[in-house]
Amino acid sequence: MFDSTAPDFDPTFTEALRRLAALHPGEYARTRNALDGAVSGLSPYLAHGIVSMRQCVAHLAQRHRLGFDDKLIFEFAWREFFHHVWSREGDAVLRDMRPAALGPSPRASAMPSDIREARTGVPAIDTAVRLLYTTGYLHNHARMWLASYVVHLRKVHWRAGADWMFGHLLDGDVPSNHLSWQWVAGTFSSKPYLFNADNVARYAPKRDFKAWVSKGTVIDQGYDALERIAQAHADVGPEAGAHAAVAEPALLPEPPQDAATCIDLRATGSVASDAFSRLFANRRAVELVHPWQMSERDEPSSLRLGVIHLPAHAELPWSEQRWRWVLQRLQAVTDGVVIGDLGTLRLPPGVSATTCAAPMPGYDAALRSVATLQPAPRLMPNPEQTCRSFTSYYQAVRKSVPSLQHLLNRSLFDD
Numbered sequence: 001m002f003d004s005t006a007p008d009f010d011p012t013f014t015e016a017l018r019r020l021a022a023l024h025p026g027e028y029a030r031t032r033n034a035l036d037g038a039v040s041g042l043s044p045y046l047a048h049g050i051v052s053m054r055q056c057v058a059h060l061a062q063r064h065r066l067g068f069d070d071k072l073i074f075e076f077a078w079r080e081f082f083h084h085v086w087s088r089e090g091d092a093v094l095r096d097m098r099p100a101a102l103g104p105s106p107r108a109s110a111m112p113s114d115i116r117e118a119r120t121g122v123p124a125i126d127t128a129v130r131l132l133y134t135t136g137y138l139h140n141h142a143r144m145w146l147a148s149y150v151v152h153l154r155k156v157h158w159r160a161g162a163d164w165m166f167g168h169l170l171d172g173d174v175p176s177n178h179l180s181w182q183w184v185a186g187t188f189s190s191k192p193y194l195f196n197a198d199n200v201a202r203y204a205p206k207r208d209f210k211a212w213v214s215k216g217t218v219i220d221q222g223y224d225a226l227e228r229i230a231q232a233h234a235d236v237g238p239e240a241g242a243h244a245a246v247a248e249p250a251l252l253p254e255p256p257q258d259a260a261t262c263i264d265l266r267a268t269g270s271v272a273s274d275a276f277s278r279l280f281a282n283r284r285a286v287e288l289v290h291p292w293q294m295s296e297r298d299e300p301s302s303l304r305l306g307v308i309h310l311p312a313h314a315e316l317p318w319s320e321q322r323w324r325w326v327l328q329r330l331q332a333v334t335d336g337v338v339i340g341d342l343g344t345l346r347l348p349p350g351v352s353a354t355t356c357a358a359p360m361p362g363y364d365a366a367l368r369s370v371a372t373l374q375p376a377p378r379l380m381p382n383p384e385q386t387c388r389s390f391t392s393y394y395q396a397v398r399k400s401v402p403s404l405q406h407l408l409n410r411s412l413f414d415d
C-alpha cells in the first residue's frame, strides 16, 4: 500500500510502473477517501508526462477488468475533465469561473503567515502544510481540507491559496489545482465544500491519527455553524496559543544554479552558444520536451531538447524540491536543456521543431514561436463545447465511445 505520509517519488518511468503494479482498482474504490487508503501516488508522474493516462489504463487493463464505472477510471476522468476545461478556456481558469455562492467579497489576496508557517493551531491544517513542504504531495482529502479552511474560514481568495499550493506540490498542475480550488470555493461548482473535525477523524491515517485529529478547534462544529462562519466576513484567525512551527521553503522563479547544466538563453542572448549548435550536428528535426511532457525517449537517435520558459515561472514559481525533481528527469530524457525566454530561441537554419501543448500559462505562445504544437496527449475525447461540470463531461465522453477498450484503441492525439 502507498504510504502517503512518507512518499518517495523517484522521477523515473520505472517508479511510475511500480506504482501502477501496486494499484488495485477494487481496493482503491473501497479506501481512496482515507489518508492511508490505497491511492496511487501517480500524480507527479501524470502531471509531468512521465507516464500518460493511456499508459496507466493500458497497464491496468492487462490485469484487471475495468470500465467507465470503476472509481479509479472515474478519478482519472476528473483529471481529463480539468484538462478539457483548460484546453477550451485557457488562462480563464485563473479567474473566478462564476461568482462565489458563499461568503464575503473581496477576500484577502495573500496567504496568512500562520498558515504558511503551519501554526494555525488546527492540527489537520498544520500537519497538511508540513507534509506538503516535506514531501511535495498531499492526499486529495488533505488538499480539500486545506483549501476549504483557507477560503471559507480564513477568507483568502482561492487564487492566492492555489498559487501557493501549486508551487509546493511535485504534481502542481494548473488545470487540476486551480480548478479544484475553485471547486472548493464554489466558483466552479454548485456548492462550496465545507468539512469538520468529525470528517477529519473519519479519514485521518490510523498510524498518525493524533497529528491530524482536530477536536476542540474552530472546525469542531456542526455544518450549520460552519456555513454561518463561511457566510460571515471575519477571518476566524489562528487558534489561541498556536505558535511558530516551520519556515516555508522559498518559491523560486528559476532553478537553483546547481540543479542542472543548462544552456542559458540569457547568457547567450538570442544567438545560441557553441554547445547548443553542436547538439544539432547534421540533425534536421528536434523534439522540444517541456516539464509537462517528460516521457521516456523511444528513439534514441532523434534529438530531444529540454526547454524551460522562465517568464512563465516568474508568475507561478516552484519550490527547490520541485525544480530539482523536474530537472533531474528533464536531463535524463533529453540531449540538453535550454532555459530562458523561449521567444528568443533561434534554431539552426533548416531545423524544424515539434512539441505538444503545455498546461502552464505562458508556455504555449512561447513554444509556438519556435515549434509546431500538437495537442497534449489525452485518453478521453475532448468535447468541442466546454463542459462546465464533471457530470456533463463524463456523459459526453461515454456517449461518444462505447467502452474503455475503444478509448485505448484510439490514436494518441485524437481530439
Ligand SMILES: Cc1cc2nc3c(=O)[nH]c(=O)nc-3n(C[C@H](O)[C@H](O)[C@H](O)COP(=O)(O)OP(=O)(O)OC[C@H]3O[C@@H](n4cnc5c(N)ncnc54)[C@H](O)[C@@H]3O)c2cc1C
Binding pocket: 032, 038, 039, 040, 041, 042, 043, 044, 046, 047, 075, 076, 078, 079, 080, 082, 138, 139, 140, 141, 143, 144, 147, 166, 169, 171, 172, 173, 174, 176, 177, 178, 180, 181, 184
Ligand atoms: C485543492 C486541490 C488541489 C489539487 N491540486 C492538484 C494538482 O496540482 N495536481 C494534480 O494532479 N491533482 C490535484 N488535485 C487532485 C487530487 O487531489 C490529486 O490528483 C490526487 O490527490 C493525487 O494523488 P494520487 O496520485 O495518489 O491520486 P489517486 O487517488 O491515486 O488517483 C490517480 C490519479 O487520478 C487523478 N485524480 C484523482 N483524483 C483527482 C481529482 N480529485 N481531481 C483531478 N484528478 C484526480 C490524478 O491524476 C491521480 O494521480 C487537487 C485537488 C484539490 C482538492
